[in-house]
Amino acid sequence: MDDPGQTKSPKDQVLVEYKVDRVLDETSTDTKIVVLARQDGQTDSFPIWVGAAEGHAIKLALDTTVTPRPMSHDLIKSFADHLGVTVKRVVISDVKNSTYYATIYLENNGVERTVDARPSDAISLALRTHGPIYITQDVLTRRNTANLDSWLAKLDSKNINQQEVRES
Amino acid sequence: MITQMHMKGLMFDPYNNAYIVVLRDEEGTEMLPIWVGKTEAGAISMALENVAPPRPMTHDLMKSILDAYDAKVISVVITDLNENTYYAKIHLTYEDSEYTVDARPSDAIALALRSNAPVFARESVLNKQSSEELEQWLENLKPEDFGKLDS
Numbered sequence: 292m293d294d295p296g297q298t299k300s301p302k303d304q305v306l307v308e309y310k311v312d313r314v315l316d317e318t319s320t321d322t323k324i325v326v327l328a329r330q331d332g333q334t335d336s337f338p339i340w341v342g343a344a345e346g347h348a349i350k351l352a353l354d355t356t357v358t359p360r361p362m363s364h365d366l367i368k369s370f371a372d373h374l375g376v377t378v379k380r381v382v383i384s385d386v387k388n389s390t391y392y393a394t395i396y397l398e399n400n401g402v403e404r405t406v407d408a409r410p411s412d413a414i415s416l417a418l419r420t421h422g423p424i425y426i427t428q429d430v431l432t433r434r435n436t437a438n439l440d441s442w443l444a445k446l447d448s449k450n451i452n453q454q455e456v457r458e459s
Numbered sequence: 460m461i462t463q464m465h466m467k468g469l470m471f472d473p474y475n476n477a478y479i480v481v482l483r484d485e486e487g488t489e490m491l492p493i494w495v496g497k498t499e500a501g502a503i504s505m506a507l508e509n510v511a512p513p514r515p516m517t518h519d520l521m522k523s524i525l526d527a528y529d530a531k532v533i534s535v536v537i538t539d540l541n542e543n544t545y546y547a548k549i550h551l552t553y554e555d556s557e558y559t560v561d562a563r564p565s566d567a568i569a570l571a572l573r574s575n576a577p578v579f580a581r582e583s584v585l586n587k588q589s590s591e592e593l594e595q596w597l598e599n600l601k602p603e604d605f606g607k608l609d610s
Contacts, residue, residue: 344498348517359544360563363502363517366549367524373551373558374530390514397527404527412520 305428314350345411352418364415378422381413461579499565506572518569532574535567
């Protein structure tokens with residue numbers, strides 16, 4: 292839990308750059324795991340569980356798959372392109388009860404705006420706009436417990452899944 | 460020529476394992492079914508039912524990005540429905556200029572509902588559709604086929 296006496300300004304946050312390394316299927320549940328890899332020389336993988344549709348949207352962008360019609364995040368990019376808005380960066384900025392929060396930093400003619408988003412949407416958009424993806428040091432420090440909770444929640448289904456793989 | 464359409468409903472199509480967004484004109488003479496995927500149906504359903512999700516869904520994000528720069532959705536036009544490829548245009552205003560953006564009808568409708576923008580259909584799209592055929596098809600749907608979106 293946050294120390295209520297602690298104040299944090301977004302400007303003071305240390306940001307660490309990550310890239311999408313791969314999207315894994317969690318076949319036993321309706322989810323996918325987006326694995327982010329640290330880019331500053333240190334080896335670290337940062338997994339985020341996302342919905343199947345959200346994971347698919349990220350996979351399409353990662354593989355630079357061209358779909359016959361624009362998908363939802365292509366449309367967001369198209370809006371940004373039409374209006375001259377650029378995605379400066381996306382930041383995974385918070386974690387509460389095992390849920391990650393992201394902030395999208397936008398810029399248009401020097402006017403900067405931030406928009407709250409789910410990490411899956413933020414990552415999907417970052418890949419399509421070639422915007423960098425960061426995780427705050429604060430989230431990296433606090434993720435262990437968040438990670439553990441996620442793993443524990445998924446543990447049963449995961450074991451079943453592994454057994455199925457081994458047996459087949 | 461374009462005709463303003465209203466949301467008549469959203470239903471599950473068990474034969475195609477997909478969802479149908481049913482649009483109807485003011486007089487109820489023209490009906491336009493649009494087949495959409497589960498995720499797209501979910502995005503439309505949430506806006507129809509005014510459900511506020513704990514976190515912004517993709518189309519909520521779409522709207523908040525437009526809001527961040529005071530860009531407004533003026534209207535949405537369904538321009539063509541081919542067998543596999545559906546077309547719509549989203550009309551926006553931003554800083555006294557007008558923009559037209561290509562989109563899938565499902566995204567366009569999901570955004571229009573969140574922006575209180577009207578949805579239109581091009582006449583050629585309506586003409587392609589035989590209303591009689593559709594009504595017959597709808598009649599054959601069982602009541603339990605409706606409202607399955609939550610499951």
